[in-house]
Amino acid sequence: xxxxxxxxxxxxxxxxxxxxxxxxxxxxxxxxxxxxxxxxxxxxxxxxxxxxxxxxxxxxxxxxxxxxxxxxxxxxxxxxxxxxxxxxxxxxxxxxxxxxxxxxxxxxxxxxxxxxxxxxxxxxxxxxxxxxxxxxxxxxxxxxxxxxxxxxxxxxx
Amino acid sequence: xxxxxxxxxxxxxxxxxxxxxxxxxxxxxxxxxxxxxxxxxxxxxxxxxxxxxxxxxxxxxxxxxxxxxxxxxxxxxxxxxxxxxxxxxxxxxxxxxxxxxxxxxxxxxxxxxxxxxxxxxxxxxxxxxxxxxxxxxxxxxxxxxxxxxxxxxxxxxxxxxxxxxxxxxxxxxxxxxxxxxxxxxxxxxxxxxxxxxxxxxxxxxxxxxxxxxxxxxxxxxxxxxxxxxxxxxxxxxxxxxxxxxxxxxxxxxxxxxxxxxxxxxxxxxxxxxxxxxxxxxxxx
Numbered sequence: 001x002x003x004x005x006x007x008x009x010x011x012x013x014x015x016x017x018x019x020x021x022x023x024x025x026x027x028x029x030x031x032x033x034x035x036x037x038x039x040x041x042x043x044x045x046x047x048x049x050x051x052x053x054x055x056x057x058x059x060x061x062x063x064x065x066x067x068x069x070x071x072x073x074x075x076x077x078x079x080x081x082x083x084x085x086x087x088x089x090x091x092x093x094x095x096x097x098x099x100x101x102x103x104x105x106x107x108x109x110x111x112x113x114x115x116x117x118x119x120x121x122x123x124x125x126x127x128x129x130x131x132x133x134x135x136x137x138x139x140x141x142x143x144x145x146x147x148x149x150x151x152x153x154x155x156x157x
Numbered sequence: 158x159x160x161x162x163x164x165x166x167x168x169x170x171x172x173x174x175x176x177x178x179x180x181x182x183x184x185x186x187x188x189x190x191x192x193x194x195x196x197x198x199x200x201x202x203x204x205x206x207x208x209x210x211x212x213x214x215x216x217x218x219x220x221x222x223x224x225x226x227x228x229x230x231x232x233x234x235x236x237x238x239x240x241x242x243x244x245x246x247x248x249x250x251x252x253x254x255x256x257x258x259x260x261x262x263x264x265x266x267x268x269x270x271x272x273x274x275x276x277x278x279x280x281x282x283x284x285x286x287x288x289x290x291x292x293x294x295x296x297x298x299x300x301x302x303x304x305x306x307x308x309x310x311x312x313x314x315x316x317x318x319x320x321x322x323x324x325x326x327x328x329x330x331x332x333x334x335x336x337x338x339x340x341x342x343x344x345x346x347x348x349x350x351x352x353x354x355x356x357x358x359x360x361x362x363x364x365x366x367x368x369x370x371x372x373x374x375x376x377x378x379x380x381x382x383x384x385x386x387x388x389x390x391x392x393x394x395x396x397x398x399x400x401x402x403x404x405x406x407x408x409x410x411x412x413x414x415x416x417x418x419x420x421x422x423x424x425x426x427x428x429x430x431x432x433x434x435x436x437x438x439x440x441x
Contacts, residue, residue, distance in 0.1 A: 007391060007392050007393065007427060008427055022392070023392035023393075023394075023395045024392060025389055025390045025391060025392045025395045025399065025400055026390040026391070026400070027390075027391065027392055046391055046423060046424070046427070047420050047423055047424055048420075049420075052417065052420045052421050052424055053421060053424040053425070056424050056425075056428075063424060063427070094390075094399065094400050095390070095400060096386055096389070096390065096400040096401075096402050096403060096404050097326070097328055097400070097401060097402060097403040098403040098404060098406075100404055100406045100409075101416070102404075102406070102409060102414075102415070102416050102419055103386065103390070103404050103419075105390055105419075105420065105423070106390070131399075132325075132398075132399045132400040132401045133399045133400075134392070134395045134396065134397070134398075134399035134400070150399075151320065151397055152262075152397075
């Protein structure tokens with residue numbers, strides 16, 4: 001089955017599922033996969049920290065990296081995933097041209113993710129982050145394969 | 158740069174669809190503080206298409222009114238004529254910008270969704286930063302990218318050159334200018350001029366990627382500029398060119414925006430934009 005993950009959302013699935021998310025700009029795309037259990041999830045989070053809007057965070061934890069990432073792992077554990085087997089891939093976290101600190105939401109998203117993973121002893125397997133690209137991610141849960149498409153060009157991550 | 162192409166582009170601007178006459182009349186009334194509800198009703202009464210849309214929108218979940226509205230008169234009383242005029246204009250705009258846009262690779266409805274998101278983000282910015290900006294900002298934001306509807310075909314034709322290595326560090330509106338001698342912002346401004354729209358809105362569209370170059374800078378231009386970048390970053394209607402635009406730190410300074418405002422606005426925009434885009438779509 002095909003699942004599409006909208007901005008500020010997360011979907012999990014297993015075996016024959018394909019999870020897709022479109023239009024990653026500065027948002028974080030996080031793909032987590034347990035090859036033994038064949039379960040995985042894709043998070044499309046907009047902003048680094050939930051403290052900026054706690055009400056929104058309680059309505060929808062997937063809008064923020066600091067609330068979305070733990071919830072993604074929690075749901076995968078429920079589906080039989082185990083932390084020690086998880087394969088982590090990251091996409092998105094882009095930023096516009098220029099060097100304005102204010103607009104580095106992508107970089108801030110990435111920093112918070114790294115902190116969370118580091119605290120939990122989890123490594124990133126592969127990533128395609130930064131730059132001005134708009135990215136679409138295809139996450140195949142039968143194999144864990146992640147394909148990134150940008151400007152009509154597809155590449156495997 | 159190809160002179161012949163520029164000529165063709167300007168021809169396309171001339172044959173671009175016009176706005177319904179009633180929309181323009183409403184826009185003029187919106188600027189006038191002395192406008193009465195009766196005047197608004199008068200215009201809308203003879204536009205059956207607009208009236209049907211107004212009733213559909215007023216009764217949509219977006220306004221969450223407790224009773225069903227059956228006439229334009231009731232609608233004006235319930236939501237006020239300013240808001241009503243905005244949504245009427247929005248439904249006119251939706252009919253124009255909901256088509257797919259080639260070159261920028263926006264599928265049907267995506268430019269519309271982006272336009273609504275930028276309008277919503279602009280309104281939130283104005284409120285959050287307490288800026289003295291007129292209600293026109295909503296409609297200006299809704300139309301800021303209308304030029305892409307014309308330029309898309311040409312972008313597609315020259316995509317191999319545009320994708321070239323030497324173009325990648327240049328803001329995309331400059332890429333357009335170097336290719337065609339005009340960019341989508343200037344084309345949009347030309348379209349609004351032909352529609353006889355107010356000068357403030359025309360310049361907000363004209364300078365939305367380069368607010369520092371405007372002959373006279375103002376908050377409306379700066380707000381639309383910032384809202385546009387934020388929506389692209391959030392992936393709301395982001396096209397093939399991605400984030401290949403340069404936000405202006407000076408514009409942020411002029412409107413007094415900091416990092417916290419920026420993230421707060423992003424967090425509020427998404428849901429409003431989704432609700433509004435769905436309920437404003439013409440004849441859906």
